Amino acid sequence: MSQASCSSQDGSSKHTCLCGLAANYFTAYTPANAGRRFYKCPRPDVDSCGYFDWVDPILPDRAVNVICKLKSQVDALKFERQKLKEKIVSLEGIDAVNRERDMLKQKVKELEATNQVDRSKVVKLEDDVSKMKVVIVISLFLFACIFSLPV
The missing domain is CATH 1.20.5 (Single alpha-helices involved in coiled-coils or other helix-helix interfaces)
Incomplete structure (x- = not known):
């Protein structure tokens, strides 16, 4: 999992990848897709079947900017908290x-x-x-x- 996404266990999900495994649930934090949720094959990229499915539609630019700004503020606060x-x-x-x-x-x-x-x-x-x-x-x-x- 990269720094640009966050995983969550969604037990109610019936999404399975092409390998037949339960797909992992993530939230993207890349500048282009901040806040969008998606499912992805749980295997590492080299062994992955390539399954990928967006849950949310594309968000407006304003929403993406707000999400990115809030995410960077949260990251800064986490860093400050760690220093404290x-x-x-x-x-x-x-x-x-x-x-x-x-x-x-x-x-x-x-x-x-x-x-x-x-x-x-x-x-x-x-x-x-x-x-x-x-x-x-x-x-x-x-x-x-x-x-x-x-x-």
């Missing part, structure tokens, strides 16, 4: 990235808080080690004093 859909998908992707960034920022804050707690523990342990060193030095001094006394 693509923008929405893009924006949804940006939103997902922003949510992930916010989650990572929250994780960083949590890690910084944990890091701060660990730093305070390290400071306390260093203070305890310093106190233990003083106790050990004093103990060694007293031990040396006790053993250096004459007996």
Whole structure:
């Protein structure tokens, strides 16, 4: 099917092509026949029996021009709609990235808080080690004093 026609399933149709198959139902959108409906053999053009039958009579030029103009406006709106859909998908992707960034920022804050707690523990342990060193030095001094006394 070309861009110049549009198919439709018409179950009430009893049109059959020369191959004995149910003929396809189309609406033409070529400049010369815009809006005219027709039946055509369902097989590809190379295997087709050539069956073709117009449903509508030739339309006045004014009607053809109006149909062509409306068709081009519909096509332009479809194109614009597709572009807007693509923008929405893009924006949804940006939103997902922003949510992930916010989650990572929250994780960083949590890690910084944990890091701060660990730093305070390290400071306390260093203070305890310093106190233990003083106790050990004093103990060694007293031990040396006790053993250096004459007996």
